[in-house]
Amino acid sequence: MKSAELKASVVRDLVLLSCVGLRPVLVHGGGPEINVLLNQLNIPAQFRDGLRVTDARTMEVVSMVLVGKVNKDLVSRINYAGATAVGLSGMDGRLLVARPSPNAAQLGFVGEVARVDPTVLQTIVDNGSIPVIASVAADEYGQPYNINADTVAGEVAAALGGEKLILLTDVAGILRNREDPGSLVKEIDIKGVKKMVEEGKVGGGMIPKVNCCIRSLAQGVTTASIIDGRVEHSLLHEIMTDEGAGTMITS
Template identity: 65%
Template sequence: MKSAALQCNVLSDLVLFSCVGLRHVLVHGSGPEINAWLLRTSHESKFHNGLRVTDAHTMEVVEMVLDGKINKSLVDEINIFGGTSVELCGKDSRLLTARPSSESAVLGFVGEVARVDPSVLHSILADGHIPVIASVAADEAGQGYNVNTDTTVGKLAVTVGAEKLILLKDVAGILEDQNDPRRRAR
């Protein structure tokens, strides 16, 4: 949602859907914003197989941007549009438990979602609030991990039994054939 107008339209629609009784969860990342903040700290963004290589400094920036800046901004906008929303990240109430990526030697603090505990979401959704979740998680020992937003959304949707999954992206998302980006999953 690089366009402010598009972001306003999407968030106002989410509030409208909430007003008519649809319950939904907003999960976000923000690669471009992370890139910009890393540049501000003279830290180069590096990628491996489409995933951000995440050293300790990058992890600190990822958490600051996703859980602090972006999450708070989305919650504020939803509230301005008349909705009520709750800021969360995967670490909160152990919503998401991560494990190191199988490529952690190269990727650093990039994790995979090992477990989803949606119990915190049930009361938030039952009260008519919109949970806004930053794609950051921790392992059992509390180590933070940068987790891929797409796979996080998929695991969360399966765990809560979502009827629909909507991805808003500026890159190819879930594909029927990963070698053919024109063949998106339906």
């Protein structure tokens, strides 16, 4: 999604899916945009196990970028492409309640999803509109937290009773050999992907993605896919073809 052309293509595909009767919900982060602003402010970007270390200053930047810039940009693009989008963060309509990560001492204001109340989303979806959700939320006391967008997507999919969770990323999917792009795993079940994690074949930023897929499947989502968002129309290929466009994980 760093490419303006690819971003426009994904938006058009999302609108097309909505027009043919699917009910998509878009959840986003904004890692590259956050990194740009942090760099401009001379705030170092740090990561642990694929998650952004978020102190108080970084949390301000995350909220500013995700809610104030990225969300509005995506909503504007979807509206321009012919659908109706509604921008939200996890704090709107009490959609999400956050809790600190178990590794809060190392990660700072990085949160997990404690609860999802899909009431506001269901209303938007029932009206034929596309919710666009920024992955920030507050805890019971109003403290904002940065939550991994994939994690939010998985929890929202489960709460809505979604049929399919799709994560767009910048790799082909899950690889049997991380050094070999041709070793893509097209389909795997929960047991198989857990074994790959245990064997160290899945690591880094892919771990939160795999974990959120497993959680969503355990809560009733039918399939979860990790696909290459750098490939034009990968979203349509994943949904509308038998071949797909990445790795599909099944229960």
